[in-house]
Amino acid sequence: MAVFQLQQQWVDLISALFRExxxxxxxxxxxQLQDESNPDFVVEVVTLFFEDSERLLNDLCSxxxxxxxxxxxxxxxVHQLKGSSASIGAQRVKNVCVSFRNxxxxxxxxxxxxxxxxxxxxxxLLKSKLEALFALEQQIVAAGGSLPTx
Amino acid sequence: xxxxxxxxRDEGEEVGCDCDCGGGGDVGLRILVVDDSPVDRxxxxxxxxxxxxxxxxxxxxxxxxxxxxxxxxxxxTTQNATNDQKIDIILTDYCxxxxxxxxxxxxxxxxxxxxxIPVFVMSSExxxxxxxxxxxxxAEDFILKPLRANDIQRLRSYAIxxxxxxxxxxxRKLQLDPVxxxxxxxxxxxxxxxxx
Numbered sequence: 001m002a003v004f005q006l007q008q009q010w011v012d013l014i015s016a017l018f019r020e021x022x023x024x025x026x027x028x029x030x031x032q033l034q035d036e037s038n039p040d041f042v043v044e045v046v047t048l049f050f051e052d053s054e055r056l057l058n059d060l061c062s063x064x065x066x067x068x069x070x071x072x073x074x075x076x077x078v079h080q081l082k083g084s085s086a087s088i089g090a091q092r093v094k095n096v097c098v099s100f101r102n103x104x105x106x107x108x109x110x111x112x113x114x115x116x117x118x119x120x121x122x123x124x125l126l127k128s129k130l131e132a133l134f135a136l137e138q139q140i141v142a143a144g145g146s147l148p149t150x
Numbered sequence: 151x152x153x154x155x156x157x158x159r160d161e162g163e164e165v166g167c168d169c170d171c172g173g174g175g176d177v178g179l180r181i182l183v184v185d186d187s188p189v190d191r192x193x194x195x196x197x198x199x200x201x202x203x204x205x206x207x208x209x210x211x212x213x214x215x216x217x218x219x220x221x222x223x224x225x226x227t228t229q230n231a232t233n234d235q236k237i238d239i240i241l242t243d244y245c246x247x248x249x250x251x252x253x254x255x256x257x258x259x260x261x262x263x264x265x266x267i268p269v270f271v272m273s274s275e276x277x278x279x280x281x282x283x284x285x286x287x288x289a290e291d292f293i294l295k296p297l298r299a300n301d302i303q304r305l306r307s308y309a310i311x312x313x314x315x316x317x318x319x320x321x322r323k324l325q326l327d328p329v330x331x332x333x334x335x336x337x338x339x340x341x342x343x344x345x346x
Contacts, residue, residue, distance in 0.1 A: 026296050029296075029298055029299070030193070032299070033193075033196045033197065033200060038196065041196060044192065045189060045192050045193060048188050048189050048192055049189050051188075052187070052188060052189055076247075079245065079274075080187065082274070083187060083190065083245075083274045083295065084187055084189040084190065086274060086295065086296050087187070087189050087190050087193055087295065087296040088189065088193075089296075
């Protein structure tokens with residue numbers, strides 16, 4: 001496939017991510033921090049986010065399935081997830097975390113479990129879309145092209 | 151690079167570090183970043199290093215490690231808080247396990263360092279009580295997360311205005327420079343003869 005077509009696919013994919021509110025302007029901030037001296041910055045930060053999030057989601061699952069649920073502990077995990085998702089511009093994930101924190105504060109187990117499902121769903125969706133984006137970027141660079149600037 | 155270092159040493163400035171920070175450049179303010187989130191640490195560090203020469207960045211993931219760096223270990227007397235690593239500014243997250251940024255702020259302000267170290271607190275929560283509590287305990291400013299480039303600009307302007315190091319002349323010159331975002335490794339030339 002020609003570089004131009006790959007670049008167009010990239011633009012379409014990322015525009016959709018913003019339009020469908022998977023990403024917000026904080027992601028643009030990250031893109032602006034990437035340059036020739038830090039060409040993999042976005043991938044590196046997002047990879048850290050994936051690792052961190054998966055750990056937090058596992059901890060949350062475990063915390064919410066204890067015989068006696070520690071809602072403060074759950075809230076602390078959600079707070080961390082909310083923070084890191086906000087930092088990379090993962091808007092949908094962050095928004096679920098806001099509702100999730102409310103459920104934790106109310107000690108609402110059913111609500112928490114529903115939020116956990118929802119946040120896992122949003123996270124998985126986002127992860128697959130970002131991985132597709134990064135794969136496209138690798139193809140573009142391998143074909144000798146450069147990423148369009150937003 | 152060698153010339154810059156030699157010049158800096160002549161003016162009594164401490165340069166030379168093992169970290170990958172580009173040599174501590176023209177202003178070279180040493181900033182200690184404290185945050186338990188690996189994502190945030192990476193982003194803040196990049197924001198700070200975006201303009202080469204502004205900051206020499208040290209990051210730690212806990213208040214306790216920050217205390218170690220500042221020489222504020224448990225068991226040492228307060229008189230021994232010497233700040234051997236010559237930290238110029240502290241930028242700390244508020245919410246951290248075990249030791250919060252607020253605890254760290256109080257610990258820093260309670261000790262008589264040879265030179266006052268300004269502490270900036272960052273948080274994702276826009277809580278007025280939290281903000282005023284931090285200010286009341288000596289925080290220079292409170293920055294809302296997620297951090298953006300203009301927050302770093304604020305930090306830099308403050309640091310240039312109030313940090314007391316021998317190269318005051320260079321700093322004034324820096325304030326007038328247009329902001330260049332090209333991220334190139336080209337060093338900004340220092341003015342000949344500009345000495346405090």
